[in-house]
Amino acid sequence: MEFTKIKDLHSKEGQIVSINAWVQEIKGQSKIKFMQLRDITGVVQCVVLEPTLFEKIDKLTSESVINISGMVKKANVKSEEITEKSIEVEVSNLEIISIADSLPILVVEKDKTIITELSKRLDYRFLDLHKRKVQAIFKVQSTIMTGFREFMIKDGSLEVVFPSLIGASSEGGTDVFKVKYFEDEAYLSQSCQLYKQMLACSMEKVFSIFTCWRAEKHNTLRHLNECRQMDFEMAFADDKIVMDLMGKVVQYIVDKVLKENKTELDLLGVSLKVPSVKYLTFSETAELLKKEGVEVGEDDLTGECEEKLGELFPDTIIFVHDWPIAGKPFYIMPKDEKANAILSKGFDAIYKGMEITSGGQRIHLPELLIERLKAKGLNPEEFKEYVDSFRYGAPPHAGWAIGVERLTMLILGIKNIREVTLFPRDRDRLTP
Numbered sequence: 001m002e003f004t005k006i007k008d009l010h011s012k013e014g015q016i017v018s019i020n021a022w023v024q025e026i027k028g029q030s031k032i033k034f035m036q037l038r039d040i041t042g043v044v045q046c047v048v049l050e051p052t053l054f055e056k057i058d059k060l061t062s063e064s065v066i067n068i069s070g071m072v073k074k075a076n077v078k079s080e081e082i083t084e085k086s087i088e089v090e091v092s093n094l095e096i097i098s099i100a101d102s103l104p105i106l107v108v109e110k111d112k113t114i115i116t117e118l119s120k121r122l123d124y125r126f127l128d129l130h131k132r133k134v135q136a137i138f139k140v141q142s143t144i145m146t147g148f149r150e151f152m153i154k155d156g157s158l159e160v161v162f163p164s165l166i167g168a169s170s171e172g173g174t175d176v177f178k179v180k181y182f183e184d185e186a187y188l189s190q191s192c193q194l195y196k197q198m199l200a201c202s203m204e205k206v207f208s209i210f211t212c213w214r215a216e217k218h219n220t221l222r223h224l225n226e227c228r229q230m231d232f233e234m235a236f237a238d239d240k241i242v243m244d245l246m247g248k249v250v251q252y253i254v255d256k257v258l259k260e261n262k263t264e265l266d267l268l269g270v271s272l273k274v275p276s277v278k279y280l281t282f283s284e285t286a287e288l289l290k291k292e293g294v295e296v297g298e299d300d301l302t303g304e305c306e307e308k309l310g311e312l313f314p315d316t317i318i319f320v321h322d323w324p325i326a327g328k329p330f331y332i333m334p335k336d337e338k339a340n341a342i343l344s345k346g347f348d349a350i351y352k353g354m355e356i357t358s359g360g361q362r363i364h365l366p367e368l369l370i371e372r373l374k375a376k377g378l379n380p381e382e383f384k385e386y387v388d389s390f391r392y393g394a395p396p397h398a399g400w401a402i403g404v405e406r407l408t409m410l411i412l413g414i415k416n417i418r419e420v421t422l423f424p425r426d427r428d429r430l431t432p
Helices: 006-012 051-059 118-123 132-154 193-203 239-260 262-268 282-291 303-312 366-375 380-388 404-412
Strands: 016-028 033-039 042-048 065-074 087-098 178-181 184-188 205-213 226-235 276-281 316-321 346-351 354-361 397-403
Touching: 006 016, 006 033, 006 042, 006 087, 016 042, 016 051, 016 087, 033 051, 042 051, 051 087, 132 205, 132 226, 132 239, 132 262, 132 404, 193 205, 193 226, 193 380, 193 397, 226 239, 226 404, 239 262, 239 276, 239 316, 239 346, 239 354, 239 397, 239 404, 276 282, 282 303, 282 316, 303 346, 303 354, 354 404, 366 380, 397 404
Parallel strands: 042 087, 276 316
Antiparallel strands: 016 033, 016 065, 033 042, 065 087, 178 184, 205 226, 226 397, 316 346, 346 354, 354 397
């Protein structure tokens, strides 16, 4: 017999089905027992009238794994934990696959005053992932990544993969994780930035979902030491072209989530709209924020600045462009392609009160790139291979990267980025 997923039971009314599932709850009397069973698609109530099965049911614990066979019938169920309320399964056969030990954390939290702390939930993340709300987060995240891939492929981009081990810091910083590499020393990559530029200069449009590591000693709700980025780079493009494309990507992703994850959004209590797009120069942004009583740095926007922009322009992606060159990495093109320029062709995108990306046009001129490396206090010799890659016919190019976890937390209105990371890595956590 084929196995049936719980969400498909409505089409099986009057039929015998077989279901593989986890036991969410058991209730019983002497002559009848009820089970709530859960799979990745939903929760259904099962009724057991056959006394020969009672002994097996009495052995079951919450989150035990079983297989049942039975008839799908109409039901009148009111429990909030049951998603398939109009039908139930009358069980005729039950097989125990795995008995769960006593649970260290609750999977079904009926008493809303008893909330398991996040740190303990993460200690038992493998069990925390049994929760329907937690599963909903990662179903949405899967849609986000799928939407990014779909858009990019339709737009003519090539998906590529990049190395995670590198011989020098990607962005010239010191916040890198060192690893032993045979007799030498290597680093975990902070970014695929330099590699995707090389690829854009040959393959024109490339994208990747890339894992990066940053050894920054922060402990905030929005940062991790290991995260995923949706990276994009395009040849024959400037900052304006890739800003426009990034706005369309995020709109496509949000629209896809709205269409494909209605159940998850409802379960998480999320109200979502496809965002509009707005462009402001850095100077316009600073002037606007100062009128609102928010101080702006000479070449950066604080978290308070980003939050205020989110308040002023809800459901909007705000592209802050013409960014001061001092606040951007060495590879961002100066305005007018002059080494002594004050402004750059770099930008940040702010969505729902938080930066979701930094991007811009890159420097494709080797001598200008060397000047910018020196201006940032970096040794051009350490970037020789990178610089030399632009000596053999490099076109202008531009790109950006969107944090997967950060976009997930903003779309779902979740405050702590660890909630939307399957197995977070920060200063205090390296397990499970």
